[in-house]
Amino acid sequence: MNILQYLINGISIGSVYAIIALGYTMVYGIAKMLNFAHGDVIMVGAYICYCVTVYLGLPVLAGVLLSMVVCTVLGITIEGLAYKPLRGTPSLAVLITAIGVSYFLQNAAQLIWSSNPKSFTSIVSNMKPLHLFGSLTITGEVIVTVAVSVVIMIGLTWFTSSTRIGKSMRAVSEDRDAAQLMGINVNRTISITFAIGSALAAVAGVLMCSSIPVLMPTTGSMPGIRAFTAAVFGGIGSIPGAMLGGILLGIIETFAKAYLSTQFSDAIVFGVLIIILLVKPAGLLGKQVQEKV
Amino acid sequence: MSNQYPKNTVQVPTFNTYRESDAGKPLVLDVRNLGIDFGGLTAVDSFSVSLGPTEICGLIGPNGAGKTTIFNLLTGVYQPTRGSVLINGIDTKGMSTHKVTKLGIARTFQNIRLFTDMSVLDNVKVGMHNQIKCSFASSLFRLPGYFAAEKRANARAMELLDFMGLADLADQKAGSLPYGVQRRLEIVRALATNPSIILLDEPAAGMNPSETTELMHQIRRIRDTFHIAIFLIEHDMNLVMNVCETIAVLNYGRLIAKGTPEEIRQNPTVIEAYLGKEDGQ
């Protein structure tokens, strides 16, 4: 029974990673940049939801929606001010700007909300945990997070394969110059990608803080890096890959802690990551692109 | 060495017109029944060709016939599914590109691949990489060996550049050169590896007629000066017919004809492949 419980724990944290990784991977696929500020947008999303529900006393749904709106606007603003001017430069340059944005968001959050931790009320706090077979516990957060991440994954897959904007996103991700020649507005497509990515970040923030209730200005940074790892793990740029990578990373992490050592769990998780990348150099579901000679 | 086949030598006469001077010398390139599949699709099949030490051979065929794929097979960029490639008598099976190059084969690329951020001179010196004998330690700590090696390398590189008329451009950034010059620089870089055969992938593409004529002279001059074999892909029939001593024709990944320019010109299969069945006489 233990192993099942740990599996559930792993899926729980894994689906949080997965939701963050979905945003990462989408932005990477289309804009070809590692948006290290993504984790901090998540933190902002969680704070907005917190403020709306606790200070204004509005219902949870309003909190989620409002934080999605704020994050979307924030994402577009960041993209327009800090990333767009660097379009066409090496991706490293944009990476550094993203780090600058990350510092900015963290410190701005500290000035606005102070460094004191806040305890986030779970959005499904009134949902009773399921107890199966006596000792097995599945909390409401797990169910909701897994469900939402699956819905988002399916939604994104549908969106990119069936809608006009989604298709243009894929075109931009395949070949930006060709897409431009075909009359696709590349800048607008990238902005929309950021908008969607940031709205997802808000959802991720709310769900993450529901499972892990401590909210601080630095809350987003470490899960952000983990999610980035997850995205690469699954094959960066691939939407199902991000989902798979996130869940697997969560499970590996939990099992490493449960059966090997909590002290060395970091080393074990990253060791597994290295080994998998050596066997599958483009991640689990990533396409190995052969350079044309 | 297990991969050392009995060396085939040039037989004169064959259906190919080998140069008389090559008679009895070992083949520099010997390709036997080469084939490659990409995910079930056969791109090249049973391709055989052989080149003598100072032969100029052309590889022609319609677009998509698999010409560049053959070059990639010869240089180890792709590993063949079937058949073998022998360079100077040594089988290249399982060798990576840099090892194959050391056997004495060098190439240029259809879509020019220069080291764009480096100077023209440095591009050539990179080509001479395996010729420069200088240990890692003497490079790091500027031991005497370094200066001697660099001096020799500079002199040789300038000599090669001068040969192709590029000496004046030695300090230019390679990426900033005009197209035709970049093509010539690629040839110099290939020559710098001290090859016994070079593969030229559409050397005249993007050149105007006068540049092409100039190139024809240069190709012959390369062969005569360095005594090496040249295998080239080209769409410019004028160049191919004038420069090449033998021509291989490829269609749908298969060799459809081999022979002298005269023979190829009159070969009905070739005409059909190029002009289509309906329009053929």
Next chain:
Amino acid sequence: MKKTLLNKDKGKDFLTYAVVIVAFVIMQFLSSQGKLSSAVTGYLVPVCCYIVLAISLNLLVGVCGELSLGHAGFMGIGAFSGVVLATLLKNTVDNATLRLILAMVFGGTLAGLIGFLIGIPVLRLRGDYLAIVTLAFGEIMKNIIGNMYVGTDESGFRFAIATAKPKLVGKGKWILSGAMGVTGIKKLSTFAVGFGLILFTLFVVLNLINSKEGRAIKAVRDNRIAAESVGINVTTFRMKAFVVSAFLAGMAGALYGLNYSSLDAAKFNFNTSINILVFVVLGGMGNILGSVISATVLYILPEAMRGLADYRMIIYAVVLILVMLFTWSPKVKEYTSVVADRMKHLFKKEKEAAAK
């Protein structure tokens, strides 16, 4: 024609050496006159370390074109091995400078060796996948060092990687004690040695860049397939750059470790790696002098902004973004080149007018 190019390269190298030497002389002079504040005196050694780290990372990122997010891992290996060696040699080697140099060489060698061992499997990967693997490596190193115990007791030299503090046999002392790290370090680092390390690094890196190996490394960066086609073994040269970079980072780490009284593994985390990367990118990829200057400026900047109190880090972030936009944005570049052209024209006209 050929000469001009060589001279240009040499000129730039010369300028790099000159800037570093002049800066050193000025700082030494000011310090001997007692004109330097404690704060500035305190920056000298860490700035030297970060310059060396930036140059060594630039070799990897700028010259070799491989993104590494785990440079702090090598720095950490160098720091801990250097500090442990210096502590062990306390009674055998009297001369402090000699002990420091031995520690640096040891730290560098160990970092280089580990770099080599890791490089064998890892350097087959490219681009962002290599980046994530280096990140993973940095985290693994931090995790292992944080649970590592090194010390001496009556049974001799003790070494353990354990989840709980092992027991010593009889009298003895842990030098490196898990998460606690090393405390009570006898500080050995001096600005002069730091300066020496910068010169050594410049010498090695600039020599490497202008040699057969350096050309091969740049060729691999510019066009891997073409580099292979001229007989360059791509993996070998990425490995050479990786090992040299790790070696230098290890030396800088030892210098860093011996500049503070305490040292712990958490310092060598992702953020430190990123900071060094920021120095490199801001200074210009492949631009060694740029790395020297940006490491110095970006180290001092947040310190100089201490007066801003709560707003310090947020303003630093804004400055970082703005500098990136101004130095990299194609539009800004276009604009500045237009302005520069106009200035030139203006200058020319004035000259012509003056001539008339």
Next chain:
Amino acid sequence: MKKLLALVLTLAMVTAMFAVGASAEAGTMKIGMSGPLTGGAAVYGTAVARAAQIAVDEVNALGGLQFELNCQDDEHDAEKAVSAYNTLKDWGMQMMCGTVTTKPCLAVGPEANEDRIFMVTPSASASDVAYTGDNVFQICFIDPAQGKISAEVIAEKSLGSKIGIIYDSSDVYSTGILDSFTEEAETLGLEIVCTEAFTSDTKADLTTQVTKCKESGADLVFLPIYYTEASQILTTASKIGYAPLFFGVDGMDGILDVENFDTSLAEGLHMLTPFAADAKDERTAAFVAKYKELYNEVPNQFAADAYDVIWAMYQAATAAGLTGAESNEDICAAMIEQFTSMTYDGITGMGMTWDEDGFVSKAGNVVKIQDGAYVSVE
């Protein structure tokens, strides 16, 4: 242009006045403070900076010896802490209240020892801190003492038979307490059934650690960690239906004041703390009220420690008759003499005394949370 010039001149004059004002007044001592004001540990540094300012204002209001406070950010990093220390030294620091966290303190202590700057740390609790020099004093319990006392209390009151531990293996404070706790537990014959770690990087998810404690059947979980992570552990435990006795140390103080935290989860939590924000004594009440008024937050134990540092410094300095005109060596010597001989009553303990190493001796107080308030466990 003229306006700008005028503005600059005015500013210059104002600063000049301030500068003159500060240096002309006799009997002013410059106190430096260094702690994390940004980054992940900012909550602790900020609390110290604020509380120290409150204490300094109170001291200055007395009209006698004046204190001037300068707070610098060290980002919870040894390297930055040395820079912060040097900056303070350039400013003319005569005594130091800091550093807030252990790691930087281990790097700054030897510097201060060399410069003979008297230093009292409010909250850097590793035992090595005080050993860095004769001029370095601590006002908080040292980690080994906390681990030892915790084990003793648990054994004495038989609070639990099977003990689980969750600690931060990347943190000096946490591992310091853990080491002494396990050692003492062994001597006392306590059974430790599991020891689980997390690091500053993996603290996002603590479910597994809690689950492992549950699986191992621990009926008491010892938490030598700060309240931020502890609040997370309590929430997780309640979700999976695990209710052992939780036992924390001084870092646990503040848990009741985490914004929006469901304090019912902390019901029955035991902890070792010298400070209780809801204590009824006049000084504590006044301090807490003042802090709440200024910053709209309840002060935690870090703040209380800082408050005591300033007042203890004031008591020693006035007793020694210092005016601030003395050299740093003299101030240091006088303060060391006072600290090792005086008794100080503060809000984190009555009758504090210090030994020559700089360790504080004050009454340890085990409290438990009952109805959302601290109740002494006797």
